[in-house]
Amino acid sequence: MDKVLEVKDLEVSFFTHAGEVKAVRGVNFEVRKGETLAIVGESGSGKSVTTQSIMKLIPMPPGKFVGGSILFEGQDLVHKSDREMESIRGKEIGMIFQDPMTSLNPTMKVGRQIVEGLMKHEKISQSDAKKRAIELLDKVGIPMPDKRANQYPHEFSGGMRQRAMIAIALATKPKLLIADEPTTALDVTIQAQILELMNELQEEFGTSIIFITHDLGVVANVADRVAVMYAGQIIETGTVDEIFYNPKHPYTWGLLSSMPDLTNEEEELTAIPGSPPDLVNPPKGDAFALRSAYAMKIDFEYEPPMFQVSDTHFAKTWLLHRDAPKVEPPPIVQKRIQYFREKKQGKGEPNGSR
Amino acid sequence: MSKQHINIDDIPIESLELVDVRADDAEKITRPSLSFWKDVWMRFRKNKLALSGVVLLILLLFMAIFGPMMTPYNYYENNLEAVNEAPSAEHWFGTDNLGRDLFTRVWEGARISLFIGFSAAVIDLFIGVIWGGIAGFRGGRLDEIMMRAADILWAVPYLLLVILLMVVLEPGLTTMIIAMTITGWINMARIVRGQVLQLKNQEFVLASQTLGAKTNRIMNKHLIPNTMGPILITMTLTIPNAIFTEAFLSYLGLGVPAPLASWGTMASEGLPAMRYFPWRLFFPATFISLTIFAFNVIGDGLRDALDPKLRK
Amino acid sequence: MAADREKIVQVKNLSKHFNTGRGNVVKAVDSVSFDIYKGETFGLVGESGSGKSTTGRTIIRLYEASGGEVIFNGENVHGKKNTKEMLKFNRKMQMIFQDPYASLNPRMTVADIIAEGIDIHKLAKNKSERMEKVYELLVTVGLNREHANRYPHEFSGGQRQRIGIARALAVDPEFIIADEPISALDVSIQAQVVNLMRKLQKEKGLTYLFIAHDLSMVKYISDRIGVMYNGRLVELAESDELYRNPMHPYTQSLLTAIPRPDPDYERDRKRTHYDPKKSNPHDEEVEFREVTPGHWVAFTEEQYNRFVQRKDQ
Known part of the structure; x- marks a missing residue:
């Protein structure tokens, strides 16, 4: 067994005077030995709460584990006492933060x-x-x-x-290192150095890393696998190539096409309209539907399940239903998919996207 | 959460049609609108102790206004036939060595003590906000001069200052209030200055400057409203402090002149007779304590309610 | 093509020094010169401490310049001015700030925040006209009327950043300094704000000075880009030219340090390292000169000669 960490159906809420904020709403993922899993998401998507739950750094109250389990080497951390966590934190699981001065x-x-x-x-x-x-x-x-x-x-x-x-x-x-936006506060040239260092050290120590970031460029640099979070849920997960060159979820499409690519000359940025939902009253069905150009009637009724795309690639969108209409992703994404196909057929040049 | 599951094969094909989403809907804010002070009140309300402080204070104020009217006596008339009487149906809190009804005098005293407390706080507020606001906002040399001046005044021993003041001025309510505020405003000025120094480089102040706002506008619209929290906390803690200082000065014989009564003068008169007529000390001392307690818990409650760290 | 265009802002040898006490002086901006043409977006990039934000704030006179001048529409911004002239200037030049949390007064309603300029410049005759303007501005930036009282x-x-944009637009400016307007925002939201800024530029003929540390977004939005390092401008060129043909070693290191959302590119990215001591070991005098038309670089004499030789070959 090479799973270092397995998170199952994790639900974490914060009880504030405005009501129950459902910060993490049923998250599943695993981290294998020696790999880097990048969790991408916007602020409020639940990515930091998820990892802080693993370290049990969530202040309780107002925070509370509502359900699910966190298996670290087979032991459930949710039910560990503070004393037991102390010997795991810092020894078995290390953590680095955005602002080193706070730690x-x-x-x-x-x-x-x-x-x-x-x-x-x-x-x-x-x-x-x-x-x-x-x-x-x-x-x-x-x-x-x-x-x-x-x-x-x-x-x-x-x-x-x-x-x-x-x-x-x-x-x-440590067997697992959690890096919470470790380069966000740094200048790009310093960021590049730190990323290089982390990649080198991982090779040497064989540590598994969970890397949290909102920067897709950084993800492309560090990740083996990627989990995209939105409104407290993982909406797409796959290998780094699958997420960047063959994305399936409209939110991932949105993220990729809202970023200027230095190589694109005159592409119009496709912004995702609106703002992320308020997690006191998460919308019914697909939480992203309200902002999606690909919303279907069913999105407002039922939450989509995780559809399997490949052995490693899953996405939570009704678009993958066999009867769903075939839609065209935004142009930037189409270019990426085209590149992916060529690459798979062995025709792709290493710099084909340029 | 209400997770509704549906069998993938049961999905009617028409529900898989694309629909148009109005982008506007994603901009909707579902939470009810809350102003800052409403939010503070919601948090303050949850603090039972602070709330009981408010109730206590309202009761005290009510009695200060109506208490003296509840008895047939007044606070100054002597009655040598009823000297040092213990509390009874006739005299609820007993009488003092001149036969004056203590119940009447306690609430009369409440008026004076609370008046001193509130006016000290208001005057402190007025001078402190202007002084600290200008020093903090202008900064540089002027700030240096203004704050050093305050430091010098602060450095003079307080008692010396008050005694000197009493020599120059007639003892009385006005003198007492001047004595309270002569150094009291410095604390407020320092707090306001510190806040203003922090706030004046905030981007919303810069934005106002680039729009062409003058100093007055920046002060009144931006700096002071955002300093209101600390100002309020300081004020709630100034009032009990003034009441206590008044009692202390009265004990030194520097209080309001007879036959006026404040809680401080009553307590100091009651002290020598503590062994035989304890009620003469007990009642004024109790109400001083209760008032100070009420203000302190309110101040603490406000501080917790205003704490931005809990704000989300 | 640049020569015949109208210059809206001319920055000439602008310096801003901060006295940090005990005789220490920090040269945050050190003799910087550039022009901004009417209707264009001029990007200013640099890392923290490069002086890019200080440059912006000195141009709009939030700071007094220590030296040099800023000419806006033919008038010196930093000259002596009476209240009326200052107010006129405040209307023409506006600013959008970085931190969407710190740039809005938490005690004011959105309506009062947006209407601040309207109030100061008395642009509305009565309350209802004032509110009409606020509603109009809210719609312009993609929010709705119901938001006014929140x-x-x-x-x-x-949304906050868009409120900040509405506040700046309320006085009908010609020139807007955007000081890192998107760096505190999430990726999906950045595009919203950038698209809004571009839309407004087209509709209202605005000129932008866009300050940022994120070169990819700057390249996308800007017509020309200036790169700052240590209080000085080291390179200035049209965006595509700067990206395709960076000449200053610092610009080169900056361009190769940016991670791109492209795993295959990232796998074999080669980073060049910039060390001012290596590229200019004897601390020689550098001069900011136009090496090819419209492309300015801060080169030492030696670096320039080498460049000319290479070009001739």
Whole structure:
């Protein structure tokens, strides 16, 4: 069995004075050993709540697990006590955040923070831990690691802080690393460096990664598989090629065609109209139907099931029903699908989309 | 959630027709409209303790207005035949050493104590908001001068300042209020300045500037409304503070002159007779405590209700 | 073709220095010059700390310039002005802000926010005319009348940004500075705002200065792009030219760092690294010059000579 994590029918709600906010509404996914699963979605789509639930970092109340299970190496985390979670968090599952300043202790030297993490979870002597800390800082590309280990987080630049954060997260060789928008706050050139680093480290450590982001460019860079979230549900999931070159859900189409591609000359951007639904009263049926140009009558009655497209590719839209009308995706998406077909037939050039 | 499942094979073919969706529908806001203060009130209402503070305060205010009218006595007339009487059907709270009805005097005193408290708060508010607002908004050299001036005044020992003031001015209600506010506004000014400093670089203020708004407009429409929360909290905490200071000054003999009664003067008069006629201290002291308690829980409740971190 | 077009804004050697105390001066903007033609979108890109936002804010006079000048419609923006002249200027030049949460006063209704310009410039005779204008603006930006009496916190990020656009449009400006108007928005919403801005440009003949760090969106919306680094303009060219033929090493590194929504491209993306110490090791004087028509680059003498040689070959 090579599944590291399996999330089943997860439902998480927040109880506020405006009512029950159904932030996660029945999410299923799995993470296999050594792969990167990217979860894409807009703010409020439930992607961060989902991963914070895995770490059990949701404040309760107002948050509450309404249903489902989170199986990490076969054990259900939903029913773990805080004490039990402490030994999993930071040891078995590491996490890096968008803003490293919120998770680094500002009053403690960076090296010390790695040492503390190591000594908490492993039987290791102080001096060995220190050696390991410096090795790790070196590994994440921090120059002069022995000097840097004795500095405080505020003496690091944004990119360096994120590197230090990665060093801390990887110190105990976790089986799963959750990265919540780790590059969103960084400049593009720094972002590129951090992404390269993460790809390298994953190869070396064999860690599974859940990478949360709203940036499709970043997804294309890091992901093996992709799950697209909308209104608290996963609406399409597949390998990175399937999602980018053969998307099936109108929301995924919308995302891909609302982004300018540097290579396109005069394509008009197709914006998705409206705003995501209020999750206090999620719409009946398909939550995306109200904003979709491909909505059908049934979308307003029944929630679509996950239709299977291939062994790895699933999408939650009635368009995949065998009797559904055949619709034309937006032009940018058609170009992608065309590229996908050629690629599958072995005719595709590696830079055919250019 | 209401998940309705349908067998895929049961779907009537006509329900798979495409329909036109009005983009407008996706812009609809389903939640009822809530202004900021309505939202604050909704949260405040849930705080039982703060709500009981409000009820207590309303009762106290009611009694301050109508209490003195409930008895046939007044607060100043001596009655040497009924000196130091214990609470009875005749005199609900007993009488003092000059035979004055304590029930009447307590509510008469409530008027004065609450009046001092509220006027101190209002004057603090007025001076503090203007001073802190200008210092924070103008910034630079002017801010430096204005805040240093406030610091210097703050540095003078308070008691010394009050005693000096009493020497120069006649003791009385006005003097008492001046004594309360002479340094009281500084706290408000500091809070307002801090808020304004933070707010003036917010993009909505910049937007107003690029539209050509003058200082007055920016102050009144943007800065002060967004500082109202902290101002209100400071005010609710200023009032009990003033009432307490008044009692303290009265005890030093710097209170309102006889036969006027404030809770402070009554308590200080009652103190020497505590052993034999405890009611003379008990009633004013109890109401001072209750009032301070009421304001403090209201202030705490407001702070929780205004906390933006809980806001979503 | 550029020479005969009307210049709406001329930025000449504009500098903005901030005094950070103890004699430290940060040169946020350091002698930047460019022109913006009427009806075009001029993109200004750069990473954090490059001075792009400060440039925008100095142009609209939220900051006083430390040096240089900004000529708007033939008049110096930073010269001495009386209230009336200043008000006139405020109507012609407007701004859209980055943070859809911080740019709307949470205590005001949407109607009052949008009508702020109308109130300041007294553009409505009475209450009903004022509300008519507000409704019209709401519809222009794709919202409906019912939204007028609601408060900002009830709206999503994209809706708020459109309210901010309506506020700027209320005074009928000719030139709008958009300071990172989409970087705080979700991808699907970004396109909404960009499409709206383009629509408004066509309908009202607006000129934009579009400031952003996301080069892909800037390239899409802009006619010409200036690239800023460390308070200076390092390259300026038409969008396609800049994208196809970046000459400054910093622009090259920026272009190769952007991840694209294309897994096959990402698999063999080659990034070039920019190190100012390597490309200009002796810290020589750089000059911003037009190396090919309409394409300006900040080159040192040596870099320029090398460029000329390569071109001649």
